[in-house]
Amino acid sequence: MENLVQEAIQNVNMQAIMPSLVLCVFGMVLLMVSVFSKRGNTTHVAWLSIAALVITGFVTLSGWNNPQGGFADSVLFDNFATFFSMICIIAAGLTILMSDDYLKREGSPVGEYYPLILFTTAGAMWMASGTDLMTIFLGLEVLSISLYVLAGFFRDQTRSNEAGLKYFFLGAFSTGFLLYGVALLYGVTGTTKIQGIAAYVQANPDSAMNTMFIAGGLLLLVGFLFKIAAAPFHMWTPDVYQGAPTPITAFMSAGPKAAAFAALMRVTIVGLDGLQSELTSLFWVLAVLTMTVGNFIALSQKDLKRMLAYSSISHAGYAMVGLVAWNAVGLSAILFYMLVYTFMNMGAFAVLVLIGKKGEDNLTLDGVAGLGYKKPILGIALTIFLFSLMGLPPTAGFTAKFYIFAGAIKAGYIWLAVLGVLNSAVSLYYYLRIMVQMYFKDPEEDFAWVKINVPTAISIAISVVGVLYLGIVPGAVMNLAKLAGF
């Protein structure tokens, strides 16, 4: 152990953790700022957090094409990590933009909210850049603990409490599984480094028959699959997504999910490359199961947040198709998909944030009847996001799905692509239901309570631009995604 510490100290490379370091420092400073601020006034904290994210974004981007490793090979901030970190930063930024007025409306403007989002983002970055299972675990814990608090942030609301508690208990179990998996793998291979595990698998081709190794690997996967809400580990999603504050729901569905995908990809594709055939068949089943479960249950949902929760499960399934493909196209496709999903899903949630009344009991299918006429601009924005979630051109949802399925077909998984496309066809129905309510039903309410505030409007505008830009001229970002693969 002492040797490990020594080695780590010798390998200090602050460059490799600079982005997350900046975020953490900002987070701590902002915690103090909010302590000394007047209660109920959090707007300046929100804007400072945005500034922190912008600075972090620049620091992160400056590392593009300049991979930095360090701390005894436990961190590697390469293009892959940069890309995923940027997704998390964008997700966090959009979340904060839509949060301020939301918190005031719901009556809980507490300053800790924003630093917690920054800590979550820092955790996500460690997950994306970790090359040692312990680093990834550390990131996962920082991310999860902040999220538990955020999910249960409205402590006087039953549903929010339920969300926080449920997420905490199930999340704690899943982290337990993950840690147990790490321990077993360490027992077999004698290392927690992903490269070390890869070397072990290379040297022992029969490791697929080693019960302890398999058990460890599977437990590890359970931890990640829980976080990306893949079936059959998705049960927490609907309740938590429905009960959590809406901006946090949006954030959970984009940032942390992307980070979990990043860690999953690095662990499986770098560390367990030797077990490709076993893992791809596992992911094949999981991908189909996840998208089918998500889509079919979403069909019968009436609550919009719950519907989008199931939709987000199904989108995790689509993204996993890229993992099954296990080739360069598939990997870049996941990167691209997570970015696109961030824009389209967070945009949709931002619209929901605006049209909810206090307590958000009106966020149901019937509650949006005639929205398209009373609030035409919000209606058009939500329509664009829904078309993108469906995967129709010329939105980004189309290019992203195209990328994913092209990767699968290229790797020879025609049936998987067929099932994915069939699933998209099923998903049309519930997205259409929202649009039918918005445009084909006569308005029952006047939506007079909808006050469009500037920050939320900015987050919606950014999402619309993102969805259309990545849908019409995706070339530049696709190239970045290609460069960000391993």
Add this chain to the structure above:
Amino acid sequence: MTADSSLQFPLLSLLLWLPILGALLCLLWYKAPAASRWIALGTSTAVFVLSLVAGLYSTGSAGWFLYEDASWIEHFGIRYTLGMDGISLLLIILTAFLQLVAVVISWDQDKFSALFFALILVLGTGIMGVFLALDLILFYLFWELMLIPMFFLIGVWGYKRKVYAAVKFFLFTLAGSLCLLLAVISLHLLHGEQTGVYTFALEALQQTRLSFSQEMLFYLCFMAAFAVKVPIFPFHSWLPDAHTEAPVAASVDLAGLLLKTGVYGMIRFAFPLFPHAAEKSLPVLAVLALIGLFYAAWIAYLQTDIKRIVAYSSISHLGFVLLGLAAWNQTAWEGSLLLMINHGVTTGALFIAIALIHKRTGTREIAKLGGIWKSQPNLAAFFLLFSLASLGLPGLANFSGEILILIGTFSSNAVWAIFAVGGVLFSAAYILRMVQGTIWGPCCEPFDKQDLGGREWLVLIPLAVLVVILGCYPQPLLDSLREPVSFMLRQGGQP
């Protein structure tokens, strides 16, 4: 095959994107309904003029006389490639014309009129894009783009069962197009593996070496998309609902244009890409065409709503078009394409006449209608003219196409032709029943005794003139079709 595209004025792009520009302007002035009307009228007039200008470049030979090509998404080899030959020229002119008609006929649309006209214009871009695109992904993009405005046009401005009709239309057509997308991606990758060039260009993909079973599979996927749109017999059930519930402008676009995109997709993409599979499928297509022809005619005869009768008559006529394609010879193909144009004009005109009757009587039920000839003789005369054209009366529009199809089919398979002649008889039955119940008979009391107004004359006269011209002198159209059709038939190989 490709014309020199350098330093050419981008006429096709202008044609394509002008309506989108108009749509954006409409939305900008959404607070002033009158402005959006005039913008829509101005845009569609300009597009119509441009489409005629494009006709001036026509050379009469096969190949693209207008061609544009630019790089778009290099990552996948997706290009922005547009091309116009004699076939697409005619369909583009038809589109531009019907779009103009649709705008004028919806002039007093006062429910969210800015959105309405914007959607009509976007629909125009989608349809023209389908007729011009030569890159399969670009084609798919426009193919889906047609869907969205139509969904809203039916759902927002439709009649009683609009939600049901709109959702059904959307789900049917999208399910078909997803099959198309899968096949396109697979074909692209297969071609890339063989040649190392990853492209979606139609001409390049035609060179892909495919085993027969692969070809058949891809062909079926393509046809799934096109068959729903045409619609070919078992996939037709969305059409009567969509047509009946749609507002008049959308009905005109649906029957006049959207159905044609399916047939166009077959002759431009499905047949040339997969000639062997196409060849094997011809008898099946012919049988489905004949079933559609008779079945739809029979159902049309049993309908009580005159708009539904015309909707079913569309399925029946498209069965005729399909039969001509299945006959696979020059005469039949020219007839099919001509009938597409004719059907676009006559059915569009019929839908307009029905809408005018509906506006005056408040009903479309045969049982409640009657005696229009007495109360509104001018309107009744137009309705009669269009009905007779739809029935296939010699000298009027549909006849010229149908006779060519029959002649062509006779030379390749006499049995099919004999059956098809029976179909003409069937269509006479339901059309005459409709005319009889509407124009003659006991007079129903229209609450609006007004005969045609100025704007209505303005729409109906050009349509009537076209119906007569297309029936008596279709030669210029046939001239434009001849070389491209014979080129396509050679390309597909003679079965």
